[in-house]
Amino acid sequence: MRVGLVGWRGMVGSVLRERMQEEGDFEGLEVTYFTTSQVGEEGPVPGTELHDAHDLERLARHDVVITCQGGDYTEAVYRPLRETGWDGYWIDAASTLRLDPDAVVVLDPVNAEVIDAALERGVRTLVGGNCTVSLLLMAVAPLLRRGWVEWISTMTYQAASGAGAAAMRELAEQIRRLGAGFEAPLSAADASPLDLDAVTAKLQRGGLPCDELGAPLAGNLLPWIDRAMPGGQTREEWKAQVECHRILDLERPVPIDGVCVRVGTMRCHAQALTIKLHEAVELEEIEAVLGSAHPWAEVVPNTREATLERLHPAAVTGTLQVPVGRLRTMLQGSEYLAAYTVGDQLLWGAAEPLRRALAILRRRAGAGGSAASPAAELAPSGSAAP
Ligand SMILES: NC(=O)c1ccc[n+]([C@@H]2O[C@H](COP(=O)([O-])OP(=O)(O)OC[C@H]3O[C@@H](n4cnc5c(N)ncnc54)[C@H](OP(=O)(O)O)[C@@H]3O)[C@@H](O)[C@H]2O)c1
Known part of the structure; x- marks a missing residue:
């Protein structure tokens, strides 16, 4: 498989390459490294040359183009590349195409069946979700899937690396x-x-x-991330509801809103959640549902010791675990659930879904592109450790 990699030296691209190396993903791939600023210089692998990321003819020689370059690049290159007749797979970290009807947003531990259905329909554009939204869903998607949630308020604490x-x-x-x-x-x-x-x-x-x-x-x-939207939200806040619905393909709308805050941490986004349930559910049942959601889910007991050991960026950074803790019923009523979650936004919030999207495509290609290799069956990997 020929893969073109754009944006490999940025924040997301660096983590993507690191994870691909850890998981042996480069084996069997023919990789071309592209750049917007260093054409002709040596690539990250000795002996490789950097090619112009705007060279459509060269991009079109690849079965898959993965870009972590950013939205401006996607705006400039994606449509013209498609207009050349290129029908390869475009895997993208930027938000530009997330709501495009011809794209699917990838987060396979929570939406494998949505991805499979899209690939079966012939979708060839796979886009990673917003970092905070992806981490929110890694933590609480089962509650939304079960239809238990009336609304969610999420107050975020987002690291500097989220801005590049x-x-x-x-x-x-x-x-x-x-x-x-x-x-x-x-x-x-x-x-x-x-x-x-x-x-x-x-x-x-x-x-x-x-x-x-x-x-x-x-x-x-700093309580402002991204640009202003109508109604007083920032775009980061606006994405929460829109992208959650898009990723899970929810039928019933669930309001999800809050205040997004940049904090002086290096890596990992945390979120303090208020979840309004339609009716009270036993805390033990909620913990069981959240803790068994996928191999990286982890319920942290609501104690000082466990919280200070496992529920903060310093404990989580560089790992694929998405712990959720501080779970309790709130004074507002038994249908109000408090929760706090933290995850590495450069992994599940950015690089990991892209890496796994490529793995899904490779499995499908190996199985002749049939439904015999659905995303749902992709074996969990993920030893990313600090
Ligand atoms: N950061 C996150 O947590 C995160 C999470 C989810 C999604 N995203 C999205 O992913 C895309 C890429 O984000 P990013 O955070 O990876 O952006 P970034 O770190 O700013 O990198 C983007 C590009 O900037 C160029 N660049 C210029 N100066 C650089 C420097 N000193 N070091 C490294 N690269 C430099 C590189 O392109 P050239 O090599 O071509 O010059 C690089 O590929 C964006 O669309 C973003 O919204 C980011």
């Missing part, structure tokens, strides 16, 4: 400067805690680079 490689570098630089600022107050025996606070505020109000993030993120949080 440059944002991550900027956060690291902000942290470095804050760290340097703390040197003097931490070394002075008589320093007051207020000195640390003063250093932080001074640097945040003018001493940190903010070109990418728009404001200081180190020691801070």
